[in-house]
Amino acid sequence: MGLTLSEQIISHAAGREVHAGDLVVVPVDCAMGVDSITPSIIDVMRNELGVERVFDPDKIAIIIDHVAPAVNIATANAQAKVRRFAMEQGIRHFYDVGRGVCHQVMIEEGLAGPGQIVIGSDSHSTSYGAVGAFGCGMGATDIALAWATGHTWLKVPETICIRARGDFSAGVTAKDLTLWVEQALGADGATYRAVEYHGVDMLSLASRQTLACMTTELGAKAGIIPPSGEVAERFRVPEWLKVDPGARYERVVEVDLNSLVPLVAVSPRVDDVRPAAELGHVRVDQVFIGTCTNGRLEDLRIAARILRGRRVAPGVRMLVVPASSQVLMDAMADGTLAVLLEAGATIGTPGCGPCIGRHMGVLGDGEVVISTANRNFRGRMGSPNAEIYLGSPATAAASAVTGRITDPREFL
Template identity: 45%
Template sequence: MGSTAVEKIISRSAGRAVQVGEFVEVPVDFAYLHDGTGPLIVDALGKMGVEKVIDPDRVGIVFDHSVPPYSDQAATLQAKVRKFARSQGILKFHDLGEGICHQVMPEKGYVSPGTVVIGADSHSCTLGCFGLFSSGVGATDLAYILATGGTWLKVPETLKVECTGVLKGKLSSKDLILEIVKMVGTDGATYKALEFSGEAVRQMSQSSRMTMSNMAVEMGAKTGFMEADAKTFEFLGRTGPVVKTDSKTETVTVDAGSLDPKVACPGSVANVKSVVEVEGTHIDQAFLGSCTNGRYEDLYEAAKIIKGKKVHQDTRFIVIPASKTIQLAAQKDGLMDIFQEAGAIIGVTGCGPCLGVHMGVLGENEVCVSTSNRNFIGRMGHPKSSVYLASAQTVAASAVEGKITDPRRFA
C-alpha cells in the first residue's frame, strides 16, 4: 500500500509506523525561532518553570524581524532573547544582520533531509523543500519543544502538486506557486502536507524550490515537501536519506511550461491574475526581498532587467537580500552596484518591510508590488494601502516603469 514521504518521516521520528489522521507526540530534530516570536517563548518557559532547554544544539535563533530595532521596546525585547540565547549556551544564535531565519538555517547546514523541524514562524514550511518535514507553530508550542524535545502533530494527508513542463524565459517559480495558490485556494490544503513534484521542480534550483515551499502556508498547509536530490545536498553541505512517497495521494497538475507572469492582487494571495491583465496599474513602491524571493538568483534576474536603466522617478525601489551570505555574493558580482546606480534603496538583510513595520511602510492609498508572500489588508502599512505579489522579474520591470509591467517586455 505504501506511505507518503511525510508519513515516513514522522514514523521514523515517532519510532513506529504512523498513519494519516493519527495524533502523535514526536521528538523534534531541530527547532528555531526569531526575535519576533522569541520574547513570548522566553515568557512561556518562565511560566513552565524551565531553567534549561533540553538540548541547546538542536535550537537555532535568528534576529530578522526588527533589524536593526526600530523602537526602544523592540530593542528591549531583543535584549531579552539575546540574554536567553547566551545563558542557555545556544551557539546557533545569529544576531542582527545575518539574514532571515528560513534562509540562514539551511545555509548553515543546520537541518538534514528526512528529519522533523519546527520553527516559531508560519513560513517554517519553507524548509520542506529540503526533503524534510518542517512546519510553523506559535510561541507556546515552541517553548514546549525547548522544554521537552518534542511536540504533538496530527499526521497530515498529502496533496501532491505535479508540476509538468519547464519554466521558460522570464518566468520563475514565483509565477508557478502563485498559479498553484489560485488553483488550491487559501484553505485548500489546511491541515494537509503539500508535496511539489514533477519535471519543473526537478529542473529548478534549490533556491527556486524554497520560493514554492515558502508559500505552502498561504494555502493552509503544514509543510511544502519536496524530495531531496543532489541540489539539496549541495545547498545544505550535507547528505541524508531521500524519502519518497510511494502511496496514492490526491493530486493536482499544473503545466509550468505554458505559464505567463502572474500577480496576486490585493486582499488575498489566491486573487491571482496574469500580469497582462493588470499591466499599467500605478505603483508607489517596489520591494525585492523577503524569505520568498530575496535570494541570489532573484537579485541576479532583477539586476539583468534594471541594468543601465533608472528606477521611475515616482517609485521607491527597496532591495533587501535574504542573508548576509547572499548580499556578499551579490556585492562581489556587482549586482548591488547595479541596483544603487539605478536608484534603488538597499536595506539591511532581514524581513524588511514585508510585515509593515519599518524600512518601507506604505501610506494611505499607496500601492506596492512586492516579491514577498502576503497581501492581506494593511500587511505592509496603512489599512488603505495595497500590495500586489509578483516575481523578482516583474517587480524589477515595474520599478523601472513606475507601474505594473510584464517583464517579458525587457530583453
C-alpha cells in the same frame, strides 16, 4: 501501503509506521525562534512551565530578523532579553541583526536537513521542505514546549501532490508557479495538509525555497520537495526518504510549466491571481524585492538583468533587502548589487524588511506596492488603505522600470 514524504519523516521520528490522521509525539531536530516571538517563548518556558534550561542548546536556533535593527525602545529591550537568554543558555545558533531572514539562515547554516523535523515560531517554517525536511510553523506555547522537552505533538497530515511537467519559459519563475497553485487551490486549499511538489528536479535550492515557503499561503502544515539536483549534492539524504509510488495522495494537481506566464496576486487576496500583462493600469509607489520567499541571489540577479542600463521610474522607490548577509556578500562580489544601485534601488539590512509593516518601508494611505513577499493582507505593510500586489522578482523589477505592473518578458 506506500507512504507520503510527511508520513516517512514522521514515522522515522516516531519510531513506528504512522499514517495520515494519527496523532503522534516526536522529537524535533531543531526548534527555531525569531525576535518577535522569542520573548513570549522564554516567558512561557520559565514562568508558566517552570523550566529553567532548554533541553539541548544545540537543537535550538534564535534569529533576530523581524525588526532588525530595532525600531523603538520596546523592540530594543525585547532583543536585549533574547540576547541575554541565548548567552545564558549557551545557544550557539544565535544570529543577531543583519545575518538574515530566519528561514534563509537556517538553511545556509545547515540547521534543516533532509528527513528532519524542524519547527519554527514563524509561519513560513514550511520553507525547510526545500531541503526535504518536515518544516512546520507553530506559536509561542508549542515552541516553548519543544525547548523544554525536545518534543512536539503532530497530527500526521494528508498530502496534496502538485505534479509538474515541462519547464519554465523565459521570464517565468518558481514564484509564478506558486501563484498559479494559489489560484488553483485557494488560500485555504491545503489547510491541515502537506503539499508535495513533484517534477521540479531541475530547480535550484533557492527556487525550491520559494515553492516550500509559499505552501503556507495555502494553509499547509508542511510543503516538501523531494531532494534531488542541487539539494542532493549539498545535503546528505537518508536512504529511506524518497517518493514512494504507492503513496496515497488526497488530491493530485497537474501543471504544465511551459504554459505558465508571469502572475501577480491582487490586493488583498493571495489567491486572486491575474497575469501581470493584464495589470498594466496599476501604478506603483514602491517596489520591494526581498523576504524568505524571494530575497536570494538568483532573485537579485534576475532583477539586475532587467535593471541593467535602465532606471527606476521617477516617483517610484525601490527597496532591495537581501535574505541574508551571505546573499548580500555574493551579490556584492558578482556585481549584482552595483547594477541595482546604479538603477536607483536602495539596499536594506538583511532580514524581513518591510514585509510585516513594522519598519524599513511602511506604506502610507492609498499607496501601492509590488512586493516579492508572500502575503498581501489588508494592513500588513502599513496603512489598511494601502494596496499590496505580489509577484516574482522579475515582475517587480520590470514594474520598477515602468512605474506600473509590468510583464517582465517585455525586458528579457
